Amino acid sequence: MDYPATAATLDSLPNGLTLILDPDPAAPVVSSQLWVETGSLHEGSLLGSGISHFLEHMVFKGGGRFGADELATTVQGAGGHWNAYTTFDRTVYYIDGPASGLETFLEVQAAMIFAPLIPEEEFEKEKDVIRREIDMGLDDPDDVASRLMFSTAFTADPRRHPVIGHRGLFDAITYADLTGYHRRRYTPDRCCLCISGDFDAAEVREKIEALFGGFVRGSGAEPVVPEDGVQLGPRRGRATFAVPASRVTLAWKIPPLGHPDVPAYELAAAVLGRGRSARLYRRLREERELALEISAWSWSQAGRDGIFAVSAEAEPEKRDELIAAILAELEELPSSAIDDELAKARRQIAASQFKTLTSASGRASDLASNWHEARDLDFTRRYLAALNATTAADVRRAVGKLTEDQLTISILDPEEAPAPAALKPASRHRPEPECITLPNGATLALLPDPRVPILTAQVAVRAGLVSETEATSGLNTLLASTLPQGTIRHSAAELAGRLESLGATLGAATGNNALLVQLSGLSPDVPVLLPLLAEVLAEPAFHGDSIEREKASQLASLRESLEDPLSTAFRLARHHLFKGQGYGLPALGTEESLANLNRLALSAHHSRHFQGRNLVIALAGDFDISEAKDLLAEGIGRLPEGSPWLPPAATTASDFEIEAYLPKKQAVLALAYPGCSALAPERFALRMIQEWCSDMAGPLFTRIREDLGLAYQVGATQFHGHDTGLFGFYMATDPSQVELAQAELSSEIAKIANNGIPEEAFERVRATVLSSLALGMQAPASIARLAAIDVLFGLPVTHHREAAGIFQKLSPGDVKSAAGALLEKAPVTVRVLPRE
Incomplete structure (x- = not known):
């Protein structure tokens, strides 16, 4: 299987802007990416300040005919999902969304990137936001370890500096520095506009010429970028x-x-x-x-x-x-x-x-x-x-x-450790999904898609966090990590070797309501892969040495999560909201519960939950339906029929406040409300509320982050339970501003409870949600996961395709009613503050 030659075209405008156009009608979505060839390597006399990353933030403050709010609402109204990132040698601005929004996305990118407003009154406010981001990086062990490696390996090369910059050098950036850097570096001849998805190349080329052709080619020499000499010693x-x-x-x-x-x-x-x-x-x-x-x-x-x-x-x-x-x-x-x-x-x-x-996003990238x-x-x-x-x-x-x-x-x-001593062509026709039930009660959801020779099998088992007790907390996580570690017939090394020799991956994870096992690989290998999946499900070995290794790794992850402010906030919020039971248990367990988990506990949990009537297998991608049915019927048929496992009813509390302290620089606030079940009709309205509260055009971002500069990170999250779930709000702020930040967040939540989503913003939010649905149904892995969980909850295998129609029928009144019912109670409130 050779990687296919691209059918994309490479061209440029007279002003030097490079164009890559990749029309593909397989799905009604597009990805528009504008790559600027400038990053932290190119900062010249401002090297190490993070000005490239700062500029990335500031161009979102409006451009052309758009103000800052208009940029966000315009993208959202067209169903776009947008963001940007800065690396050592590039800054990339991308918008993914429905094909119908492409012209809007291009106009927005042209305006913000080549004609940004960069309002001076937003300069210091955004600096405060990035200072919070710098502090968050300094609290993140992955970030700290990466900085340490690069700063040790490179001595003259600018990659020794973090892309976000050093705090002192960042603080010294002036408004003139920022606007001058944009003028010098954001020129069309240093940029590439790449579009992949469902569009007409000739029509889009005309639109690009009209929108981007008037910007002027840059001038002047490139900055001198130092390089390291030969390394002469360790x-x-x-x-x-x-x-x-x-x-x-x-x-x-x-x-x-x-x-x-x-x-x-x-x-x-x-x-x-x-x-x-x-x-x-x-x-x-x-x-x-x-x-x-x-x-x-x-x-x-x-x-x-x-x-x-x-x-x-x-x-x-x-x-x-x-x-x-x-x-x-x-x-x-x-x-x-x-x-x-x-x-x-x-x-x-x-x-x-x-x-x-x-x-489309992957192809464009x-x-x-x-x-x-x-x-x-x-x-x-x-x-x-x-x-x-x-x-x-x-x-x-x-x-x-x-x-x-x-x-x-x-x-x-x-801190206490001693120092060391020394890709195929796409098919436009997809067969319809179908479900069949095996003699032992297991359900097969088959979703063929022959566009790419990739296949994903997603298994959903009724279990998850709600199947644990305080004494067995962390059991599902341990089972998920141990499950791929060998079977009765194959050792862990043999199993991994067989899978990886085929370029396949197999892994397991646990959620609130289910334990998930996913297998991905290349389509020609289906006759080998599906029997191996069945073997892992039906005949896990649970070797003692594997259990102990995974327990040690899980314990390390647990201890690390206890030092993370946001994880700590939601762990405490869930614990008190669900009274320490079910969804209130920590997914990683506790040190005490982990110490008592053993092979007997894993085997008993597996025997109770890995039964035919508790299990759904969704298969998505390029496969022969008849062959897959036969292979799965033979392999999964080895599992006993069993009886459906029913989760215990959840009980919730409210109006509770707690403070916790960690040796960190930022404060984190979490507010948790009892949410809805996975089958509740209001779940669609609450998805709208979550999007409204998490989007850059939403009230939390615009008021708390943009207008007041109180938080770098603010948004909403939720999960659906068997009967009751959780809907939460969170923010990270400066410890000295936590009282004001909490008051402002509570004020915005009250407005949402009383008003829902304003009518002038409702269609924009709906467009963003619909776009998320479309973007999330491109890859077989995503489709298989959606289908497996839907079918596990008794929904049709095509429910993920029907969701868009349900959102189309929602009215502002529906969402307002759901918001009021959700937020009528006082929440569980957790504040994680720096330890004095």
């Missing part, structure tokens, strides 16, 4: 943080994209650390139990050094032994047989690349990235060909260059 960086386990990265600089060694390093990373059957995972986590988590990765850019690295988490006392073991594995690889592992790696990478072609890195729209195809042509000898030779002199080790330790 580099080490260490810091401590409030984390339960040590985070270790061993990194080596590798050549830029385009060098013949780059494919070899990507394959080496896959052989060493991609998946459960990879060498490092199998040997150092499963067999020697030195690592809690471990992976390897390779990252390359055009024109600049890349990074090959191994990243791991370990208990502090095993950290040094793990580092030595990783180095020993790297030293051994050049002299070992790796042909079978390379075949598996190529399959994994091909499967991952094919998945990008299942959505792939094409724009190809232009950005190589000025070749078929670069992905050529790169995959280079991977396939890379031999075992090439990989051995490349890994042999990873010497100690070129090594960078970065370690983020717990």
